[in-house]
Amino acid sequence: MNGHSLICRLGALDTGKVVARRGNQVTEINFIAADKRIDFGLGNALDYLAWKGFEPDERAADLLLVAALLMAADTRVRRSSESEDRWTREIELHLPVKDPKVWTDVGPLLKKTLDFLTGDLWELRFRARPGNLKKLVPAPTRLRIDEPTCVSLFSGGLDSFVGAIDLLSAGEQPLFVSHYWDGTTSSHQSYCLDRLKAHYKAKELLSLRARVGFPSDSVEKNSTENTQRSRSFLFFALAALAASSLKRKTTVYVPENGLIALNVPLDPLRLGALSTRTTHPYYMARWNELLSDLGVDAVLENPYRFQTKGRMVASCKDPQFLKKHAKDTMSCSHPDGGRYKGESPGHCGRCVPCLIRRAALKAGFGSDDTSYKVSNMQAKPLDSKTAEGENVRSFQLAISRLKKRPGLARVLIHQPGPLSDHSDTDLKRYEAVYRDGLAEVEAILKGVVCRPL
Secondary structure (H helix, E strand, O other), rough: OOOOOEEEEEEOOOOOOOOOOOOOEEEEEEEEEOOOOOOOOHHHHHHHHOOOOOOOOHHHHHHHHHHHHHHHHHHOOOHHOOOOOOOEEEEEEEEEEOOHHHHHHHHHHHHHHHHHHHHEEEEEEEEEEEOOOOOOOOOOEEEEEEEEOOEEEEOHHHHHHHHHHHHHHOOOEEEEEEEEEHHHHHHHHHHHHHHHHHOOOOOOOOOEEEOOOOOOOOOOOOOOOOOOHHHHHHHHHHHHHHOOOOOOOOOEEEOOOOOHHHHOOHHHHHHOOOOOOOOOOOHHHHHHHOOOOHOOOOOEOOOOOOHHHHHHHHOOOOOOHHHHHHHOOOOOOOOOOOOOHHOOOOOOOOOOHHHHHHHHHHHOOOOOOOOOOOOOOOOOOOOOOOOOHHHHHHHHHHHHHHOOOHHHHHHHHOOOOOOOOHHHHHHHHHHHHHHHHHHHHHHHHOOOOOOOO
16 A cells, blocks of 8 residues: 655745655645646636636635645545555645634544545645735636526536526526536536527526646556546535635535435445445535535535436426437436547446436436437346446346335435434435435336346
């Protein structure tokens, strides 16, 4: 196992001594580019808000810096070679912030949040910013003329599209926040935002879109780590940055169906590597604690936490518009997975998000005109030993297990993480969304044969 210490530097004058844990591989990353702007996509996000007349809080800017260094570590330190169990890494982050005492006080909560999210062991160390850098946030470059009523995450996926439709149909004026790295995600976000703008006859939809990422050689002797558990932390930090610029209590909407938010493992092997916690209720509750302790006047809310994806589709406030453009959203976990075979980016049709999407559109609309690479799962037996069938088989096993022991739902919903923040009434609703979500998937798997071939 190799421990790692990543040190954030803010320009040439940030030369203070930083003591890393003994024996760790040390990596320094300078976040101030040659033109004195914050690098790696963060500067563009800050500049967009300044251009719109918004001025975020400095603590929210520090939170974004934490999120970016976290993502650098998470995406550039390999689990397979840098951990004893090929999963749990030990990583230390050193960051310059405006108020080191405030950040040191929230350090234990931040560590708890990150350990839960990524499955690693994190340590965070804070020091004062260099003396020449009192502000990270640029001053607004024009008068503020827009007054968003809320902030909403917009990934370009089906859930975020439903969330956007529901907000706009209700007369809200959201500030949409998006993060992307690859071109496929970016194109779907842009296209869907354009469709929303045209349909709701808006002169402009406020949209903060940030491309944040790091070169593959950022950490010596490492390249990439594909699990990328920290993406939602960066997503939430961008949203908190935007919300803080509104200078009032702001709701940040996180549109995610309840089945994916809980993400109960389909089989024991998924508890670690394949069971993400990006919108889990426990994680979001810790985020709201963190925002409160930092004095950022925002609160995260998932309005669909007790709804299946199919129920989200069926209850959308503008069903005809959704039905027309659902195919333009992107839900697949690996849309570029076939590029080495010369295939165009698109939905694979057999990953967990694709299967839940197919089930939702079938349940909500009775049909699905999305193009999938595995278009007809009933056409021939699927090989459960390959990517073509492994997720189908896992769903079949989970569905069978629950049908044999229906009461198991009240136990399984606790498996991905604690639900101690929630009432008995909420727990019953989580049970229901888990059962109903699996029932939706069961409906599209009728007649599907999946076995080792």
